Amino acid sequence: xxxxxxxxxxxxxxxxxxxxxxxxxxxxxxxxxxxxxxxxxxxxxxxxxxxxxxxxxxxxxxxxxxxxxxxxxxxxxxxxxxxxxxxxxxxxxxxxxxxxxxxxxxxxxxxxxxxxxxxxxxxxxxxxxxxxxxxxxxxxxxxxxxxxxxxxxxxxxxxxxxxxxxxxxxxxxxxxxxxxxxxxxxxxxxxxxxxxxxxxxxxxxxxxxxxxxxxxxxxxxxxxxxxxxxxxxxxxxxxxxxxxxxxxxxxxxxxxxxxxxxxxxxxxxxxxxxxxxxxxxxxxxxxxxxxxxxxxxxxxxxxxxxxxxxxxxxxxxxxxxxxxxxxxxxxxxxxxxxxxxxxxxxxxxxxxxxxxxxxxxxxxxxxxxxxxxxxxxxxxxxxxxxxxxxxxxxxxxxxxxxx
Amino acid sequence: xxxxxxxxxxxxxxxxxxxxxxxxxxxxxxxxxxxxxxxxxxxxxxxxxxxxxxxxxxxxxxxxxxxxxxxxxxxxxxxxxxxxxxxxxxxxxxxxxxxxxxxxxxxxxxxxxxxxxxxxxxxxxxxxxxxxxxxxxxxxxxxxxxxxxxxxxxxxxxxxxxxxxxxxxxxxxxxxxxxxxxxxxxxxxxxxxxxxxxxxxxxxxxxxxxxxxxxxxxxxxxxxxxxxxxxxxxxxxxxxxxxxxxxxxxxxxxxxxxxxxxxxxxxxxxxxxxxxxxxxxxxxxxxxxxxxxxxxxxxxxxxxxxxxxxxxxxxxxxxxxxxxxxxxxxxxxxxxxxxxxxxxxxxxxxxxxxxxxxxxxxxxxxxxxxxxxxxxxxxxxxxxxxxxxxxxxxxxxxxxxxxxxxxxxxxxxxxxxxxxxxxxxxxxxxxxxxxxxxxxxxxxxxxxxxxxxxxxxxxxxxxxxxxxxxxxxxxxxxx
Numbered sequence: 038x039x040x041x042x043x044x045x046x047x048x049x050x051x052x053x054x055x056x057x058x059x060x061x062x063x064x065x066x067x068x069x070x071x072x073x074x075x076x077x078x079x080x081x082x083x084x085x086x087x088x089x090x091x092x093x094x095x096x097x098x099x100x101x102x103x104x105x106x107x108x109x110x111x112x113x114x115x116x117x118x119x120x121x122x123x124x125x126x127x128x129x130x131x132x133x134x135x136x137x138x139x140x141x142x143x144x145x146x147x148x149x150x151x152x153x154x155x156x157x158x159x160x161x162x163x164x165x166x167x168x169x170x171x172x173x174x175x176x177x178x179x180x181x182x183x184x185x186x187x188x189x190x191x192x193x194x195x196x197x198x199x200x201x202x203x204x205x206x207x208x209x210x211x212x213x214x215x216x217x218x219x220x221x222x223x224x225x226x227x228x229x230x231x232x233x234x235x236x237x238x239x240x241x242x243x244x245x246x247x248x249x250x251x252x253x254x255x256x257x258x259x260x261x262x263x264x265x266x267x268x269x270x271x272x273x274x275x276x277x278x279x280x281x282x283x284x285x286x287x288x289x290x291x292x293x294x295x296x297x298x299x300x301x302x303x304x305x306x307x308x309x310x311x312x313x314x315x316x317x318x319x320x321x322x323x324x325x326x327x328x329x330x331x332x333x334x335x336x337x338x339x340x341x342x343x344x345x346x347x348x349x350x351x352x353x354x355x356x357x358x359x360x361x362x363x364x365x366x367x368x369x370x371x372x373x374x375x376x377x378x379x380x381x382x383x384x385x386x387x388x389x390x391x392x393x394x395x396x397x398x399x400x401x402x403x404x405x406x407x408x409x410x411x412x413x414x415x416x417x418x419x420x421x422x423x424x425x426x427x428x429x430x431x432x433x434x435x436x437x438x439x440x
Numbered sequence: 441x442x443x444x445x446x447x448x449x450x451x452x453x454x455x456x457x458x459x460x461x462x463x464x465x466x467x468x469x470x471x472x473x474x475x476x477x478x479x480x481x482x483x484x485x486x487x488x489x490x491x492x493x494x495x496x497x498x499x500x501x502x503x504x505x506x507x508x509x510x511x512x513x514x515x516x517x518x519x520x521x522x523x524x525x526x527x528x529x530x531x532x533x534x535x536x537x538x539x540x541x542x543x544x545x546x547x548x549x550x551x552x553x554x555x556x557x558x559x560x561x562x563x564x565x566x567x568x569x570x571x572x573x574x575x576x577x578x579x580x581x582x583x584x585x586x587x588x589x590x591x592x593x594x595x596x597x598x599x600x601x602x603x604x605x606x607x608x609x610x611x612x613x614x615x616x617x618x619x620x621x622x623x624x625x626x627x628x629x630x631x632x633x634x635x636x637x638x639x640x641x642x643x644x645x646x647x648x649x650x651x652x653x654x655x656x657x658x659x660x661x662x663x664x665x666x667x668x669x670x671x672x673x674x675x676x677x678x679x680x681x682x683x684x685x686x687x688x689x690x691x692x693x694x695x696x697x698x699x700x701x702x703x704x705x706x707x708x709x710x711x712x713x714x715x716x717x718x719x720x721x722x723x724x725x726x727x728x729x730x731x732x733x734x735x736x737x738x739x740x741x742x743x744x745x746x747x748x749x750x751x752x753x754x755x756x757x758x759x760x761x762x763x764x765x766x767x768x769x770x771x772x773x774x775x776x777x778x779x780x781x782x783x784x785x786x787x788x789x790x791x792x793x794x795x796x797x798x799x800x801x802x803x804x805x806x807x808x809x810x811x812x813x814x815x816x817x818x819x820x821x822x823x824x825x826x827x828x829x830x831x832x833x834x835x836x837x838x839x840x841x842x843x844x845x846x847x848x849x850x851x852x853x854x855x856x857x858x859x860x861x862x863x864x865x866x867x868x869x870x871x872x873x874x875x876x877x878x879x880x881x882x883x884x885x886x887x888x889x890x891x892x893x894x895x896x897x898x899x900x901x902x903x904x905x906x907x908x909x910x911x912x913x914x915x916x917x918x919x
Contacts, residue, residue, distance in 0.1 A: 099696030100799050122698065157639055164645060165617050180891045181884065186796040187828035188614060188868035190603045190652045191876070191883055192910060193892040197616070197648025206644075218698035241558045245581065247672040247738075285741040292738075338559045338637035364559075364639055390642035408642035413632045418644045420898040425891070436643065 038070060038084060045089040047171065047179050047210040053085055054208070054430060055177030063433045066204040068108055068143030072150055074136045074395055076203050076406045076435040087145050090210060093117055102168060102185050104213040107145025114144055118216055126217040127163045128154030128315070134325030135332060135395055145209040151201030154319040155252040155278070157361050158244065164200035166215045172199055172207035175426030185213045198421070204432045206425040220280035224290045225252075225306035225314060228297050230272035233257060233343035237363040239300050241339065243277045244362055246296055248289040252278035252315055255343075255359040260323035265314055270304050278315060318360055324369045324395075331374035331396040332367065337389030339364035348382050349375070364389075376404045383408075407436055444849055445492060445533075445874050447908045450540040454497070454520050461520060462498050465542065468510045473548065475499040484525065484543050488590075489533035489875055491791070491839060491849075496523065496537035503548045505623060505631060505661040511544055512659065513629030521904050524655035526567065526598025529590040531781075531792050532873025534602060534654050538908055544659060546597045552576050553662065560667040561620060561637050566597030566660045570604075573665065582667040585612035588869070589778045597660045603652030605869035607703045607777065608734075610827035612668065614869065616651040623662040624650065627900040637664060649895065654871050655906040657899040671736035674702065676773045677746060679753050680727030680760035684708050684810075684822070687729035688803035690756040691826040694733070695799060699748050704827035705732040705777050708806075711784075711823040711834070718783030721776030722769065724760045731826065732777055780823040781834070789839035790821075791852050791875075795859025796830045796868035805862050809833050812854045816847040830868035831859065857882050872910045880912055893917055 042064075044050045057064050065081035067073065068088065087108035094104040098121040105114055111129070118124055129152040131142065146152075148170070153162035160166075169183030182195035199206055228239055236255035243250050256264060256274045264274070277297070279289050294303050306314060324332050337345060342363040349355045354371030368379065374396050383389045390408035393401070410418065454461070466474040475481055476498045486493035497520070502508045515522050521541040528535050537543050549565035552572070556562070557580055562573050570591040573584040587606035588594055594604070600622065605614040612618065621635030634650065635641040650657050681687040691704055707715065707723070707730045716723045723730055731753075735745040750761060764770045784790050797805045806822065813820040813835055824832035833855055837848035856866050856876060860883045866876045880889060893911055897903070903916075 097798070097800060099692055101695060102798070151640075151645070153640075161613065161617050162640060164648060165613065174891060178887050178891070181888050182892075184796075184863075184865045184883075186798055186830075186864050186868070188605055188609070188796045188825070188830045189865040190869055190871055191865045191867050192872065192880065192889070193895055194603070194616065194648055194652050195892060195895065197645045197651075198895070200648070201645050218700070221698075238558075241560075244560065245557065245669050247581075247669050282741070282744055284744050285737060288738055288740060336638040336640050338556075338561075340556075340558045361639055388636045389638040392642070410643050411632070413626075413630050414634065414643070414646070417626070417632065417898065418646065421644060421646070421649075421895060424894040424898045 040086045041083040042085040043089045047173065050085070050208055050210060051173045051177045051179055054173050054175065057083065057430045058175065058177060058428050061428065064430050066208050066432055068146035069110070069140040071138045071140045071142045072132045072146055073138065075132065075150055077437060078401055079432045079435050081433060085208070087143060087208065094211065098123060101216050102213060103216055104185060104211060105144050106211055107143060107209040109144045110141040111144055111147060112141060122219045123216045124219045125166065126156060126160035127166050128156050128319055129163060130154050131320050134320050134322065137327060144212055148200050148212050149202065149204050149209055155254060155315050155360050159249065159251045160217065164197050167196050167200050167212060168215055169213040170196045170199050170209055171211040172209045174207045175428055175430050179210070180207065183213070187215060203435050205422060205436050206431070208431065222283040222286040223278065223280045223308045223311045224286050225311040226277045226290060226293050226297065227269060227304045227306060228275040228301045229270045229304065230301045231275050232273065233346060235300065236273065236275040237340060237343045239275055239297055240362045243293060243297060246293060248279060248293045249281070250277050251280045253362040254318050255363060257358060259356050260358045263323040264317050265310060270302065276314065278311060321367050323358060324367060329395060329397050331370040331400060332394045333379060334392045334394050335366040335368055335383065335389065337364055337366070337383060338387060341386045341389065342366045344386055345382055349378065352378060374400050374404055380408065405437065443492065444846070445878065446913060447494060447538050448913060450538060451519065454540040458497055461518070464514060465498060465500055465511065468514060469500060469502060469507055473501045473503060484537060487528040487530040487533060487535040489531055489536065489873065491845065492533055492536055492874060494536055494538045496541050496543045497539065499543040499545055501545045501548045505625065508544060508625045508659055508661050509629040509631055511542070512625050512627060515542055516628045516902060516904055519902060519904065521907050523906050524601065524659045526595030526601070527569070527593045529594045529598065530602065530873060531794070531870040532867065532875040534871050534873040534909060536874060546595060549661065556637065557582065559637050561664050562667055563662060563664045564596055565662055567595050570594050570596060570599055577667055581670050583670050584665055585609070585618050585668050586615050589781060596663050596665065600651050600660050600663060601653065601655045602869065602871040605825065605830065607705055607825060610704060610825070611700060611702045616648060618666045619647065619651055619663065620666055621664040622647060622650060622660045624658040624660050626658045627902060627905055635664065654873065654910050656896055656910060658905070672738045673742060674734055674736040674770070675742050676732050676734040676764060676770050678723065678762040678773065679731040679733060679758050680724040681729045682727060682757065682759050684729040684806050685803040686756045687731055688806055688826070690731065690753055690758070691802060692799040693752050693756065694749055695827060697748065697752055699745060701733050701735050701745070701749065701827065703732065703734040706822065706824050706826035708822040710819065710821035711780060714783050714787060714821055715776040715780050718786065719772065719776035719779050721772040722762070723776060724762065727759050732773060777823070784821060784834050788836040790834040790836050791848055793831065793833045793835070793852050793855050794867045794870040795856050795864055796828065797859050797862045797864035799829050801862040801864070802826065802829060805831065805858060808858055809855050812858065813851050816851040818848055818851060829864065853879060874909055877910055878912055886915055889915065
């Protein structure tokens with residue numbers, strides 16, 4: 038990709054945006070460009086990268102907050118946190134394996150796409166850790182929103198709005214977010230041999246226990262062998278993660294193993310296996326297969342995930358596994374994305390949304406990547422967008438309902 | 441008292457048509473759902489920010505979402521300002537009406553619509569109280585986490601409006617982290633649903649923008665919130681210190697050591713005395729500052745966490761440590777803390793500040809707060825959520841003495857500016873309302889506020905929803 042602008046300062050970015058506004062030109066905004074596959078393909082006149090806007094601005098471990106310029110490589114942030122035994126609680130997914138993309142993900146990209154991982158139930162999504170942002174709007178103005186303290190209700194929460202807006206409302210220049218202590222201990226309970234429906238029930242049961250499960254995923258037999266180099270026990274694996282203080286994890290693991298033992302054979306994974314397994318779940322390892330077979334990310338109520346997959350199976354070739362207690366479904370289609378079918382079934386079952394994360398270019402050009410919204414919400418969203426980027430400079434079409 | 445905070449000029453055209461508007465509105469509602477007589481309106485002229493009051497034009501108490509929609513359709517058509525109201529417990533004047541406004545109170549919409557334990561969600565009407573949600577699922581072992589002190593009275597609709605917090609949000613987050621969806625009525629009566637039972641929603645995070653928008657983006661009629669499994673046990677422990685500074689430093693060190701208790705609450709000596717006299721919670725009276733630290737989990741887990749916390753506290757010269765032995769003692773400790781505002785109200789009038797500061801600034805800001813209030817010849821009691829730096833200095837004064845009141849307000853403004861200058865913000869959980877509205881430019885530039893107001897205008901182009909709040913009256917876009 039040809040990059041036309043790489044400003045090294047917020048003011049530099051604002052200057053470019055003002056020039057684009059004057060020329061009525063549009064701008065594709067990238068960080069590390071590792072997630073370019075997310076959203077509808079963007080056709081823009083110019084490309085701006087935040088790569089040179091890089092560096093940790095301030096990090097006080099005792100306050101559990103960190104401020105970094107948007108183009109700071111995620112790797113650099115994770116290294117600084119690891120040195121202080123802290124972490125990004127929302128464990129952002131790395132999209133490179135499924136897209137086959139290269140480059141370095143940036144912290145701005147993580148928040149712009151609201152990338153989150155398996156700890157969603159206990160630690161929230163990226164947006165929940167985001168305390169404040171600076172960004173340049175479509176008028177070329179630098180705007181501050183939020184702050185650097187944990188609790189802040191001063192004015193409208195524009196930081197939340199910017200998170201997950203995929204660069205269509207403004208160019209993030211700086212982000213301030215909350216971090217958490219790295220849990221000293223972790224263990225995973227594996228229940229083997231459950232079908233999807235049974236697994237959903239067991240995960241719900243586990244999450245309702247007082248043991249603070251920090252990850253609940255179900256890996257059906259079709260994908261089980263792709264995790265931990267095939268070392269998970271035979272049969273589908275329902276996996277439950279526990280994290281915390283050493284003594285506490287051991288106690289909770291005993292308690293949880295006992296509670297779920299009546300549903301199937303239980304094995305336990307140590308901290309190192311736990312760490313690898315959940316990174317593989319986070320990064321959708323089974324479908325990071327070098328193909329462009331259609332991949333959906335479906336978000337529904339946890340009770341609906343397996344029902345959706347069962348209904349789809351009767352109609353088309355589909356493979357799936359589940360995170361977030363069953364509410365996050367990674368659906369890999371054998372051939373056609375079947376967008377109409379997937380989205381209709383989600384509606385029929387009770388609602389949620391499906392994002393087409395990966396597909397051949399021809400499909401991507403024809404299918405809106407993000408779930409089209411009801412008219413009133415779509416109109417409202419468009420009014421909001423126009424208030425940030427009236428000249429349609431940023432990533433035109435990326436989140437549009439019709440590409 | 442002399443009022444220093446202004447309201448928008450009432451629209452004469454609306455006030456002149458009052459009789460007609462009242463008649464029209466009563467046609468939209470069932471019998472007994474519209475209040476327009478002076479005696480009936482009186483309770484709605486203020487909220488918990490009692491220094492200011494305005495008589496509304498009328499109060500509508502709809503029973504259904506459709507009625508809320510009909511009211512808003514009417515009000516937007518005729519340019520009648522609307523002030524949404526839950527239980528009226530706002531400490532920042534968020535629910536104070538104005539002479540040309542119709543208050544839409546959600547108190548009659550108080551049904552729990554759906555409890556879904558498999559997905560751990562509750563869907564409720566906006567007028568359901570915060571505590572009602574937890575009580576409805578308590579027997580099944582769940583609770584709704586955000587717990588503002590007013591949780592007995594305050595409604596979930598109001599909590600969403602203010603993005604309310606509480607003592608336990610150090611671990612579980614505030615309202616926005618526990619809210620999955622809303623059914624909301626827009627300014628023109630359009631009903632939209634944002635989010636649902638899934639953990640995230642498609643498109644822009646409008647739900648995140650609505651939460652904490654102080655009733656300016658629409659009226660929430662229903663909400664879907666997350667439920668969390670109740671911990672096996674919870675144990676509050678009292679740590680007494682011989683100085684506020686030592687207590688403040690201890691808080692920063694506990695957090696810095698990698699332990700995150702469920703709650704760390706701070707009280708200084710005046711607050712301890714006030715709360716103890718009211719609640720008989722067993723607080724030590726011979727210390728200058730008290731921390732209530734709560735941990736939860738199984739007995740051995742709590743023991744392990746407490747051991748680490750005690751070690752940190754000892755490094756900061758803790759004077760007394762008191763572990764409660766029974767559930768009753770634990771309840772008394774929290775009763776004392778949660779009745780702090782009410783108990784203070786028995787001995788003096790007060791205004792409650794709500795700034796948040798970075799933990800490293802806690803000691804400094806506490807010391808400066810004491811100096812500032814003393815310099816105005818007033819007293820202060822501090823009782824707040826220390827773990828997340830959310831301070832609540834209560835400035836004590838006499839509401840009937842105009843000079844006293846003016847000094848209290850001035851001291852409050854100085855304290856909030858201090859919080860912002862220390863790297864914090866004007867309000868951590870109470871909202872801007874009218875109280876902090878005119879200080880917004882201390883935290884944001886006009887350009888920052890212009891962007892917020894532009895986003896607001898995308899939802900309410902006529903500025904009829906709670907229009908006197910949040911944004912300084914100067915510098916608003918021309919309507």
